């Protein structure tokens with residue numbers, strides 16, 4: 001098999017890993033993954049990604065506890081039934097707390113262009129978020145390449161201030177996502193993908209789809 005075929009097969013074998021073995025992951029491995037992530041493309045090559053890595057058991061447990069409290073508050077504000085709150089918060093605490101490593105990915109807008117009008121400024125903010133997402137994807141693939149696994153959690157987008165406060169992040173770092181990383185304890189089946197015909201079109205020379 002050619003190298004490119006191997007790479008395509010590799011891309012298709014990444015899974016979101018949510019359960020991990022307790023094995024600790026050395027900080028040097030996390031640095032290696034983060035370094036690989038920085039080779040992602042970014043808008044104007046501004047590299048607006050920032051990473052806060054939690055690798056100590058106590059800091060992860062503390063983070064899991066505080067994030068779960070935030071989650072509990074938002075579920076309660078939505079008038080979620082108490083039994084559901086209990087179930088969801090327990091799962092959240094166990095999931096985050098059970099990860100050997102947590103990486104919070106942030107965007108730093110101070111690295112990006114500034115526009116006087118709101119339309120372009122909004123686009124620029126999206127470009128920063130897209131750039132951070134590229135690095136996040138690359139982080140997951142780098143973990144996969146090392147025989148590790150990870151999952152992308154979107155919750156920091158709903159609790160940006162709380163994440164910044166809990167981790168005492170620099171003021172320009174805007175939390176975008178968190179990644180749980182470790183040795184997989186189970187590898188789930190691939191989830192079904194939408195057929196290509198449903199999600200893509202080929203534009204013909206006249207500009208219409210065929």
Ligand SMILES: Cc1cc2nc3c(=O)[nH]c(=O)nc-3n(C[C@H](O)[C@H](O)[C@H](O)COP(=O)(O)O)c2cc1C
Pocket residue numbers: 014015016017018151152153154155190191
């Ligand atoms: C922006 C984004 C946010 C996500 N948020 C969550 C999340 O909060 N909780 C979770 O369990 N998985 C989350 N995921 C993982 C997706 O559920 C997962 O990628 C999807 O189910 C496909 O599975 P696969 O990654 O194994 O192919 C997120 C993925 C992305 C890209």
